[in-house]
Amino acid sequence: xxxxxxxxxxxxxxxxxxxxxxILKVIRMEARALSVFxxxxxxxxxxxxxxxxxxxxxxxxxxxxxxxxxxxALNRMNDLxxxxxxxxxxxxxxxxxxxxxxxxxxxxxRIGMIFQKSNPFPKSVFENVAYGLxxxxxxxxGKIAEIVERSLxxxxxxxxxxxxxxxxxxxxxxxxxxxxxxxxALAIEPEVILMDEPASALDPISTAKIEELIFELKxxxxxxxxxxxxxxxxxxxxxxxFFLLGDLVExxxxxxxxxxxxxxxxxxxxxxxxx
Amino acid sequence: MxxxxxxxxxxxxxxxTLAIVFIVFAILGNIIxxxxxxxxWEFLTTPPKEGMTAGGIFPAIFGTVLLVFLMTIAVVxxxxxxxxxxxxxxxxxxxxxxxxxxxxSNLAGVPSIVFGLFGLGFFIQFxxxxxxxxxxxDLTFGQPCLLWAAMTxxxxxxxxxxxxxEEALKQVPEDYRHASLALGASKWQTIWRVILPQALPGVxxxxxxxxxxxxxxxxxxxxxxxxxxxxxxxHALSDQFMELGYHVYVMATQSPDVEATKPILYGxxxxxxxxxxxxxxxxxxxxxxxxxxxxxG
Numbered sequence: 001x002x003x004x005x006x007x008x009x010x011x012x013x014x015x016x017x018x019x020x021x022x023i024l025k026v027i028r029m030e031a032r033a034l035s036v037f038x039x040x041x042x043x044x045x046x047x048x049x050x051x052x053x054x055x056x057x058x059x060x061x062x063x064x065x066x067x068x069x070x071x072x073a074l075n076r077m078n079d080l081x082x083x084x085x086x087x088x089x090x091x092x093x094x095x096x097x098x099x100x101x102x103x104x105x106x107x108x109x110r111i112g113m114i115f116q117k118s119n120p121f122p123k124s125v126f127e128n129v130a131y132g133l134x135x136x137x138x139x140x141x142g143k144i145a146e147i148v149e150r151s152l153x154x155x156x157x158x159x160x161x162x163x164x165x166x167x168x169x170x171x172x173x174x175x176x177x178x179x180x181x182x183x184x185a186l187a188i189e190p191e192v193i194l195m196d197e198p199a200s201a202l203d204p205i206s207t208a209k210i211e212e213l214i215f216e217l218k219x220x221x222x223x224x225x226x227x228x229x230x231x232x233x234x235x236x237x238x239x240x241x242f243f244l245l246g247d248l249v250e251x252x253x254x255x256x257x258x259x260x261x262x263x264x265x266x267x268x269x270x271x272x273x274x275x
Numbered sequence: 276m277x278x279x280x281x282x283x284x285x286x287x288x289x290x291x292t293l294a295i296v297f298i299v300f301a302i303l304g305n306i307i308x309x310x311x312x313x314x315x316w317e318f319l320t321t322p323p324k325e326g327m328t329a330g331g332i333f334p335a336i337f338g339t340v341l342l343v344f345l346m347t348i349a350v351v352x353x354x355x356x357x358x359x360x361x362x363x364x365x366x367x368x369x370x371x372x373x374x375x376x377x378x379x380s381n382l383a384g385v386p387s388i389v390f391g392l393f394g395l396g397f398f399i400q401f402x403x404x405x406x407x408x409x410x411x412x413d414l415t416f417g418q419p420c421l422l423w424a425a426m427t428x429x430x431x432x433x434x435x436x437x438x439x440x441e442e443a444l445k446q447v448p449e450d451y452r453h454a455s456l457a458l459g460a461s462k463w464q465t466i467w468r469v470i471l472p473q474a475l476p477g478v479x480x481x482x483x484x485x486x487x488x489x490x491x492x493x494x495x496x497x498x499x500x501x502x503x504x505x506x507x508x509x510h511a512l513s514d515q516f517m518e519l520g521y522h523v524y525v526m527a528t529q530s531p532d533v534e535a536t537k538p539i540l541y542g543x544x545x546x547x548x549x550x551x552x553x554x555x556x557x558x559x560x561x562x563x564x565x566x567x568x569x570x571x572g
Contacts, residue, residue, distance in 0.1 A: 077453065077456070077457065080452075105459050105460070108458070110459075115454070119448075122473070131455070131458060184458065188458060188459060
């Protein structure tokens with residue numbers, strides 16, 4: 001009976017079943033009235049949002065809507081921009097990540113990030129994946145090799161690089177480089193992985209591989225992904241947030257947001273009337 | 276073949292270019308032609324004799340190489356650390372940063388004889404004499420010597436190293452910084468493990484420029500350590516030394532017998548150019564070896 005219901009209710013395998021999930025829901029991260037300013041302009045306006053553990057949360061919206069800024073606030077990469085400041089709170093497992101006691105280096109170990117443009121270091125495949133381990137002080141060569149292999153396997157790129165671990169990472173294709181960057185992020189066992197349009201520069205086949213990978217990864221990690229591509233958000237995410245001019249217009253279960261948007265602006269955007 | 280259309284700008288720029296090529300070849304040709312004739316094993320391996328009208332220039336070759344080597348190991352670390360500060364840590368708008376930048380660019384414009392006087396006043400009379408007093412030494416560091424000459428040259432070349440290193444650091448893509456920081460590397464780990472290795476060829480370019488200039492400068496070492504005539508080699512940092520550029524100056528202006536020293540002078544200039552060239556070549560070889568290593572990973 002349940003199996004039948006599931007089949008009926010979820011045409012997509014990653015569909016959330018509200019009744020069952022609501023009880024087990026673990027909130028990994030939470031933004032509370034978060035505002036982000038660049039100088040005097042407010043790029044994010046009092047956004048509150050919960051990110052559930054082991055789910056994929058997609059952030060969509062037109063260019064310049066603040067979705068990437070929001071993402072970068074989650075691991076404090078915005079700290080690198082001198083004019084940037086924030087108001088409100090972001091909690092990771094209940095702790096404010098902007099609290100003075102929070103070690104930002106430690107925070108970024110717990111929250112990995114994949115960038116729009118794949119950015120492997122101009123080092124060997126092995127050294128790329130081992131980098132996070134080495135900067136964390138790991139010396140044991142056997143252990144490093146073991147984790148590198150495991151991370152590459154998890155990022156579904158092991159078969160393609162296992163015979164070329166000493167080759168320069170930059171000699172691989174864009175899609176392979178991006179999966180290598182994912183392996184590099186996985187090596188230090190983050191709790192959350194942030195992805196900033198990870199497939200926007202890739203061809204359809206590479207994109208499909210990344211999407212498949214994201215689907216696998218959410219079993220173990222919490223994923224927040226910014227994407228331009230609405231079909232992609234619909235395919236891979238459990239929750240979707242729609243940003244517009246710094247506001248979080250709507251946030252909800254992906255299936256609901258795409259089939260019965262609650263806001264006129266969301267509807268206009270997802271039906272392609274602007275953006 | 277395309278027809279070259281004559282125009283005034285083409286002719287002017289072309290003529291100027293040719294003139295420069297001509298000048299370079301005239302100088303080099305002259306030196307190589309008259310200089311190579313005097314080269315011999317004896318010339319390269321023995322000290323000068325008979326009031327520098329005979330003998331070789333070995334102490335000057337040795338002194339030049341040692342001087343440039345000491346200068347490089349002084350100027351590169353200090354210059355690189357300063358460049359890292361300016362490029363990675365300093366806030367562009369802070370008064371300190373502006374002051375450092377102002378100092379660096381003005382340092383680059385100071386005539387080299389002024390550096391010589393600075394070395395004499397600061398390094399020898401102040402620092403050196405102070406060291407002698409503090410350590411209860413007889414006159415050791417309070418006089419012109421190899422150490423202070425190398426330091427003076429290092430100060431002279433500081434702007435070159437700082438500017439080229441800073442350029443190299445700035446050219447390392449932001450992506451690498453972000454990737455490293457997002458992996459939980461500290462800022463220093465990012466600089467040390469990712470940015471600096473990427474910038475190393477640029478750092479070496481700075482070192483090459485410093486070597487080229489350092490090997491040829493005479494004015495800064497005249498008062499700070501170069502000896503007029505000193506047949507024995509320096510064996511301590513507090514010894515004086517002979518240097519090729521200074522030796523050329525001495526022979527050209529102080530020789531008792533102009534005709535007798537002329538071939539030696541040519542030979543010395545030829546050796547000076549060769550030594551500079553070889554020092555450069557080794558730095559360039561090191562740089563391309565490093566580049567290859569990075570491309571392989």
